[in-house]
Amino acid sequence: MRALFLATVCAGSLFATAAWCATPDWFLLDENPESSFFYDRSGGNKTSEGVIQVRTRVIYSEAGRKEAVKVLKGLPQPAMLHETLYSYEINCVEREGHLLAATHLDNNGNILKSSDLAAATQWQYLPPDTRMGLVIKQACQP
Template structure:
């Protein structure tokens, strides 16, 4: 019970702000043999002028789950990874993104691992032909 409470608390801290709706509105942006990629259309949270915070979600296929587990540190190979939730800041005018956090969940929504990445990631250009480029196109529409 304590583990569930802590996992819920971590997820809430990662993905809750007063400006965002309580229920995400996941919109499928891209799909391939390894995963389906979603963007939360419920609205970006304005951080400052020209910069918004957005949420994305990757739901893994069996093939994608195996590949993701190879890259994740601190998660046992036997973990039943189902999806990963990401929080990003996007500078719409500069077409740049900054990864803030990631939470890896099983199929029942239990958090397997959460990482605060804001201090260890840099702003990067988001090309239009990438998944985050697709998010930028959706999130930065006037």
């Protein structure tokens, strides 16, 4: 099902490149008792000058899943939540991020819920001491 998700992202993106559609290379950036946080090193599609599009992945522990379902609205079968894939735009110069989409998956990679968030979210500063700050450190290297 992850392959179907990635194929959909690739087909729907007019600006997608071969690198964006490549098999994900998930690199562990952070772990805590609630979740593990990964960045896809095979992505990093440049959308405009200084702006790139990246993918991240959160795999939940049991405690993290319970916390996540409290926040998520309208998630069918919340007990099945295993991970969430996110798509972001990052302005490397300004250290800002814009959440584009979130897809929640079960343990088999089946989509539980997918949301296009581009119109509902704003650009935000990404502090260095956050998970997305770690993504900037990896993705925005010269």
